[in-house]
Amino acid sequence: MRKAFLPLVVLGFVAVGAPAMAVPTRAIFAYTDDSIVELVIDGATVLQATSTGWYSDAGFHGASNPNYFAGLCSDACTPEGELRDYFVFDLGEGVSATSAVLRLFNPSTPFAGYISPNPSELFTLFDVSTGVRDLVADQSDATDIFADLGSGLVYGSRVVSAADDGTYVEIALSAAAVASLSQAVGTWSVGGALDLSREPGPEPEPVPEPATLLLLGSGLIVGRRLRRRS
Numbered sequence: 001m002r003k004a005f006l007p008l009v010v011l012g013f014v015a016v017g018a019p020a021m022a023v024p025t026r027a028i029f030a031y032t033d034d035s036i037v038e039l040v041i042d043g044a045t046v047l048q049a050t051s052t053g054w055y056s057d058a059g060f061h062g063a064s065n066p067n068y069f070a071g072l073c074s075d076a077c078t079p080e081g082e083l084r085d086y087f088v089f090d091l092g093e094g095v096s097a098t099s100a101v102l103r104l105f106n107p108s109t110p111f112a113g114y115i116s117p118n119p120s121e122l123f124t125l126f127d128v129s130t131g132v133r134d135l136v137a138d139q140s141d142a143t144d145i146f147a148d149l150g151s152g153l154v155y156g157s158r159v160v161s162a163a164d165d166g167t168y169v170e171i172a173l174s175a176a177a178v179a180s181l182s183q184a185v186g187t188w189s190v191g192g193a194l195d196l197s198r199e200p201g202p203e204p205e206p207v208p209e210p211a212t213l214l215l216l217g218s219g220l221i222v223g224r225r226l227r228r229r230s
Contacts, residue, residue, distance in 0.1 A: 026072040026117075026121060027073060027083065027116065028071055028113075028123055028194060037105070039101075040102075040103060041097045041099075042097060042100070043099065043101075047090070049087045050090045051135075052066045052067075052087050053086055053136065054069040054070070055086070055149060056073075056082070057083075058081060058141065059141040059144075061137075061145070063137055068085035068086075068104070068192070070085045070192045070194045071083055071115075071116070071121070072194070072196055084146055084191060084193045085193075086189055087189065087190050088187055088188070088189045089188050089189075090186070091181070091187070092185075092186075094183075094184065095182065099173075099178060100181055101170050101171065101172050101173065102125065103169070103171075104169045104171070105168050106164045107166065108165035108166030113162075113165040114161060114165050120161040121159070121160055121195070122157060122159050122194070123157065123158055123159075123160050124154060124156070124193055125155040125173070125177070125190050126152050126191045126192070127176070127191070128148055128191045129148055129152065130144075149193060150193030153176045153180075155173055155174050155177035155180075156171045156172055156173045157195075158171045177190070
């Protein structure tokens with residue numbers, strides 16, 4: 001049975017290194033050590049993350065804090081600045097994957113979940129070249145690791161919003177990520193970052209599927225023929 005969600009206000013006092021008190025200006029996926037992060041391979045094999053965490057843009061990371069945060073922490077939030085997260089999985093002797101999905105639980109509690117004045121944000125996954133031993137260790141000025149979590153090969157992305165609160169956010173991994181999974185032995189890591197360069201705003205209108213476009217085109221042609229006959 002899952003534990004009750006703890007507000008981030010409380011976590012600021014009990015979890016070492018956890019962002020405290022104030023609501024970040026732009027942040028998503030803020031949760032506690034009770035969260036579930038899964039890697040679903042070929043729609044059947046499910047691996048739970050063995051380690052999760054976040055780095056600040058100053059390179060701070062607390063090894064005892066498994067919360068995962070990504071976004072911009074400001075407005076008296078501690079620590080101020082950008083935060084990026086990571087997820088580590090144990091693949092054992094390796095897996096053979098043709099597809100994979102990362103599932104992140106995004107809560108719906110005060111000071112956690114989707115927190116942004118914008119209607120939506122873009123969350124992107126990246127490859128991680130940092131070794132797992134360094135990635136999960138206590139760090140104080142590891143700005144290189146922070147940079148690693150938000151750069152390199154794109155492993156997937158998804159636009160998120162408040163509609164995702166209280167749900168599992170599923171992100172289909174890219175071909176590059178699936179190839180990396182299939183070649184890895186032992187641990188495999190992925191980083192996450194909010195795209196702070198993206199201009200916030202309403203979602204673009206959905207692009208019609210090719211079949212829909214064909215139907216629309218057929219309707220226009222029929223309409224023109226009927227007008228010509230009348």
